[in-house]
Amino acid sequence: MNEIAFLILAAGKGKRMKSSLPKVLHKICGKTMLSYVLDAVKPFGCDIGIVIGFNGDLVRKEIGEGPFYITQPKQAGTGDAVRVAKDFWQRYNNVVVLAGDVPFLSSDTLKRLIESHLQEDNVITLITAFLDTPTGYGRIVRDEKGNIVKIVEEKDASYKEKEIREVNAGVYCFDTGFLKENIDRLVSDNAQGEYYLTDLVKIAVLNSLKIGSISVEDNFEIMGINDRKALAEAEREYRRRINERLMLEKGVTIIDPQMTYISPDAEIGKDTVIYPMVFIEGRSVIGEGCIIGPNVRIVNSFIGNNVVIRENVVIEGSRIGDGCEVGPFAYLRPETILDESAYVGKFVEVKKSFIGKGSKVPHLSYIGDATIGERVNVGAGTITCNYDGVKKNPTFIEDDVFIGSDTMLVAPVRIGRGAFTGAGSVITKDVPPESLAIARAKQVNIEGWAKKRRGGEEKKNG
Template sequence: MSIKTIILAAGQGTRMRSSRPKVLHEIANKALLQHVYETSLSLENNQIFIIYGHGGETVKQTLSSLDATWIEQKQQLGTGHAVQQAIHHVDDPDTVLILYGDVPLLKAKTIQTLLHKVSLTSLALLTVNLDDPTGYGRIVRDKDHAVVKIVEQKDANEVELQISEGNTGILACKGSQLKQWLSRLSNNNAQNEYYLTDIIEMAVEDGLSVETTQAGSQDEVLGVNNRSQLAHLERVYQLEQAQTLMEKGVTLRDPARVDVRGSFAELGQDIDVDINVIFEGTNRIGSNVKIGPNCLIKNASIANDVEILANSVIEDASVGVGSRIGPFARLRPQTELADHVHIGNFVEIKKSTVATGSKINHLSYIGDSEVGSKVNIGAGTITCNYDGVNKFKTVIEDGAFIGSDTQLVAPVTVGKNATIGAGSTITRDTPENQLTLSRSKQLSVPTWQRPVKLEK
């Protein structure tokens, strides 16, 4: 079966009260339109067309990586008119699937069920039963429960307004039939628009049956029209991700307080995640990893038996087996920690490697550095890697001990098993197995007196 998917993404979204096109608003750091695109991408033998309009160039440029044919709807004259813009790409034998760029949580399984109902004698329609169908077109059925038409909210009479079954707008049919129906559309309605929903009545008139199916939940087919609905679907999506993590064996202290804004390339066993943890990008997390509250983990590789304490940030970095990070630590991009490394509170590491068994426990900045094994870096140590124009490298060899409040002015190398006295500013390479320090001689002045406040 050849599928042509047409995603309607031309709406202005005035109720969002935003200068950004509606379909570019995000759930889990991903545009609404991209969610729909990725779901449709899972269909085999499928070609995707995106109809854009309001803020169209912004939409097209922002999502230029999508493998789709972009078609502009220069005038927004209704959903039927939008589909007409792509109809010349449709061949008669094609199955045409109509989706909406602001319905982000639709499942591939639901689409497959819908597509299986399409034939030369039937059109497939996705409907939803609602406690409050306000704003939805109503599904009108005859006494035999067969669908006869869809009536839009503004065109419905009092009886039709009582119908609780609503139209999601999502449908599928054969290309040959869709071409005929689109050519017969009229804008003789309250909105003066060409409604795609009018093809339902045409299909019935042509002797086709309208086969309906429903999604697993109302939220799956909910469109985003305002900020409240966007926030609601964000929570729905995040609870789905939390459920998936728990099914894979991850312990979540509170499933309602974890956000997954990406994916996992690897998940080990017995991972424990505390509250308010955010996962972004693509992460690899080994077994027996414990992540404390309020952490951000982004594009990270976390090995087995790692403990990440509260309020830590790990971005584009790797952490070796049995290491401990935090609290309040930050691992910036291109940081690589070997096994059994300790990174303590208020330590920031950037574009550096730290070898096995080394410790940087307090209030330090290590940037553009190569730290050997079993190194101990004292509190308040800074690698001065930037001269205002260029970055330079600091090398700290195996077994070195760096005293507190030390500045290592790069480029500089601290030799193997060297000791740097506290409070030193090191500007030249230091020898192995020796104490190096640079500080002024300590003096005590017995004749000095503390100033006193003068009387007025």
């Protein structure tokens, strides 16, 4: 029999969320609540069970393979959720039960819980906290010796019990032998009409069995999310902590932390400066000495060292080399790669393309499905015409090429090394190296044409 497993309760609808999503799939700083809980338990390398219910298929789809999924047909309380998962947890000596809507519990706190449980040989060990305003939480009731005698839920608490500041965090470590013997003894004679997992404490007390507890050092760890207001409060506080850590521990300058939104999975190097209204999402990595201008969004991208991202830029799924400059008003779509010292300027969109070392696309251009060599200059208004109505086609621009302004490159096409294209050209054929390609109609000047046209209009209107 294995020593320990984790069981995450994630079946609730969260009526106060007023949402079609399961509560645990609502996001904080870009990540679902459930994903935070999984991040906390994964370092232990133990089996994980997830109890699902309301729109459970969405939970499966979001989390994917790995955990064991157990369906709770009817959401009838935490005790019922653990009962329906009996086939999962009875294979282990102990099981840690967590709530999927308490996202900030740390691995260190879980480690302390498990160690205390095993060392003290308890049948139940739970996590508590002392709150100045304990409204909404179950209260920990102790006897004169300090032993836990029961946990009373808010709706069932007396006036005196509601004054207790020590609260239940909703996280437990159970001896599964005790759990197996008693989980079916729970009853639903309470204000909620539900099966409370906390009633197992009462059963353990009546049988003179050992109950232990640990307290969290940071009450933020046990914050539960029950409505949109709490979700926003959690987002604000967690974002503050992310930004504070980056400033104090990583040497990042954040000009206005309250107006900067950074994923907990992002990495940012020292001496990088981040301006207000920046969103850095997913597993983005930003190097040292960068400048990230205002109104920038970076999603799952790698940014090298000493990169300048000017204002109003969107970067998604891209890789930017050292010393590059992007923007303002540029859009780098997924699978874009800029080599060292490349420049993508204002009102430029790049999609699934490679732009070589020292090359420039300064303004007003679309580059799609293209491979651009080193030291290339792409003139204003250039478009790679990559879609023929059926499929996307590639464009290849070799080293040291000069693309004239307003050039249409009709893919598939290759511009050879050192070649030039004339401004306004529509290039439909490969251009040999060191050549000049001009593909536009010859200019014709018809003298007096405008005067004659105006004269005709005057007679018509006369």
